[in-house]
Amino acid sequence: MNSHEEVQRTLNPTCTGTSVIALQYKTGVVVLTDRVVSYGKMARYKNVSRQYKVNENVLIAFGGDHADFHGFKMSSNAKYFSGNASIKILGRKHSTDTSLAFSTEGENFLAHAIVKIRIFRRCKMNPVWNTLVVAGVEEEEKNNKETSTPFIGVITQKGCAYQVKHIATGLGAYLLNQAVEDEWRKKGEDLSREDAEAVLRKSLELTLYHDCVADNEFEIGRVDATEGVVLGKEEKIIGDWSIAETNCQYE
Amino acid sequence: MVLQNMDTMRDEKRKAIPALGFYPQDEISTGTTLIAMEYNGGVVVGTDSRTSAGSFITSRATNKITPITDNMVVCRSGSAADTQAIADIAKYHIDVYTMTENKPVTIYRSSQIFRQFLYNYREQLSASVLVAGWDSELGGQVYAIPIGGFVSRQRSTASGSGSTFVQGFLDSQWRPDLTLEECKAIVKQAVGLATFRDGSSGGVVRLAVIDKTGSKFELFRPDKPGFPFVQTPTPHLSFPPHIEQVL
Numbered sequence: 001m002n003s004h005e006e007v008q009r010t011l012n013p014t015c016t017g018t019s020v021i022a023l024q025y026k027t028g029v030v031v032l033t034d035r036v037v038s039y040g041k042m043a044r045y046k047n048v049s050r051q052y053k054v055n056e057n058v059l060i061a062f063g064g065d066h067a068d069f070h071g072f073k074m075s076s077n078a079k080y081f082s083g084n085a086s087i088k089i090l091g092r093k094h095s096t097d098t099s100l101a102f103s104t105e106g107e108n109f110l111a112h113a114i115v116k117i118r119i120f121r122r123c124k125m126n127p128v129w130n131t132l133v134v135a136g137v138e139e140e141e142k143n144n145k146e147t148s149t150p151f152i153g154v155i156t157q158k159g160c161a162y163q164v165k166h167i168a169t170g171l172g173a174y175l176l177n178q179a180v181e182d183e184w185r186k187k188g189e190d191l192s193r194e195d196a197e198a199v200l201r202k203s204l205e206l207t208l209y210h211d212c213v214a215d216n217e218f219e220i221g222r223v224d225a226t227e228g229v230v231l232g233k234e235e236k237i238i239g240d241w242s243i244a245e246t247n248c249q250y251e
Numbered sequence: 252m253v254l255q256n257m258d259t260m261r262d263e264k265r266k267a268i269p270a271l272g273f274y275p276q277d278e279i280s281t282g283t284t285l286i287a288m289e290y291n292g293g294v295v296v297g298t299d300s301r302t303s304a305g306s307f308i309t310s311r312a313t314n315k316i317t318p319i320t321d322n323m324v325v326c327r328s329g330s331a332a333d334t335q336a337i338a339d340i341a342k343y344h345i346d347v348y349t350m351t352e353n354k355p356v357t358i359y360r361s362s363q364i365f366r367q368f369l370y371n372y373r374e375q376l377s378a379s380v381l382v383a384g385w386d387s388e389l390g391g392q393v394y395a396i397p398i399g400g401f402v403s404r405q406r407s408t409a410s411g412s413g414s415t416f417v418q419g420f421l422d423s424q425w426r427p428d429l430t431l432e433e434c435k436a437i438v439k440q441a442v443g444l445a446t447f448r449d450g451s452s453g454g455v456v457r458l459a460v461i462d463k464t465g466s467k468f469e470l471f472r473p474d475k476p477g478f479p480f481v482q483t484p485t486p487h488l489s490f491p492p493h494i495e496q497v498l
């Protein structure tokens with residue numbers, strides 16, 4: 001990235017995306033994002049995807065400024081987003097240093113590099129205004145699908161990175177994290193893909209009711225141990241509006 | 252064009268206060284779309300049902316059409332607290348005049364009563380209303396009272412944050428001698444279009460028709476038939492074609 005002489009930008013995000021919800025299931029990860037670009041509070045462009053397939057094992061979903069993500073992706077493309085990166089959790093090797101929560105072995109860095117760039121930009125008051133959710137499947141042993149483990153990593157705007165089993169970002173962080181965790185606790189790692197997707201759809205309903213900039217058209221992408229990355233088809237949800245029948249005067 | 256993000260603007264004034272979280276909090280405002288049209292014999296008003304505080308929807312099924320008398324309603328937009336208070340106070344005054352004079356207060360006079368408060372307290376209030384109703388003197392009337400307190404009678408108007416998205420649509424649809432059914436269709440479609448684009452408007456569509464027999468209220472829910480339909484174009488791919496995409 002041509003860093004130092006860059007114009008100051010993105011202290012005010014303009015075209016933004018809202019929540020990302022991700023959940024691990026038995027053999028992979030499902031990620032849900034809606035498909036609207038918000039310009040302030042206006043739904044300016046529809047049918048825009050916020051999920052990006054990096055390679056066969058890794059899917060990135062983002063919330064926050066669209067231009068920042070695409071700019072970041074363009075300039076990082078050659079170096080980081082190619083090849084067959086597999087992500088290893090650094091916790092295996094260096095257990096306590098959470099700032100280096102992800103790393104890769106071999107010639108492809110992914111989340112590690114993103115974290116470092118984020119911290120650098122943030123300190124320069126030139127942040128990349130995105131919250132990234134990195135979803136992937138790790139292979140414990142080469143080519144052995146049985147031992148693959150799903151992986152969700154979150155990277156905030158300022159470069160704070162951590163690994164989770166389920167996450168909701170944006171306004172979803174306030175609305176959904178508990179709901180998703182409740183569902184997760186019922187079955188934990190034994191969730192099937194259909195169960196996980198049902199949890200995500202239910203969560204989207206909540207954001208639809210309480211997030212001004214959420215949209216009812218969405219996509220669910222997944223990373224699966226056997227199928228690799230499968231991007232989602234566009235779907236629509238309407239919700240339950242029977243509450244409107246009983247409102248009387250003001251509320 | 253500089254788009255000042257609500258969050259950064261608020262950050263300048265916000266202080267962290269242990270008991271409250273952050274103060275001042277984002278104001279609870281009815282972001283809103285209000286549409287009102289006169290037809291021969293009465294008025295049709297339509298609203299959305301979303302009340303928001305910043306990006307958070309505090310109420311998704313609000314009723315913004317507030318009846319004042321049997322033949323008049325006020326549609327509220329702006330600060331939710333301000334408009335509720337003004338509606339209560341104006342309603343009280345209108346009731347008193349109705350009782351002491353023993354005949355219904357005209358819509359024109361009611362709009363002036365609203366104006367009395369909205370203008371005299373204009374610096375302290377953030378309220379923008381539409382007063383709509385029917386009386387025997389002038390028939391169906393719509394009076395728009397935006398922020399500041401200026402009153403003007405309109406044949407067809409929109410108010411609230413969603414109004415900017417549909418002013419052009421309303422302009423293109425209006426013509427003299429619209430029937431009730433045509434008006435209802437236009438108002439409903441306008442609210443639907445505004446809701447489609449405005450983040451501060453959403454939820455259900457509430458409609459009211461006021462004529463000499465009184466007021467009739469209708470509700471259109473997204474999960475039931477009758478909700479205004481917006482045809483969306485078939486999308487293009489988000490990423491270039493060499494990146495795998497599923498539509």
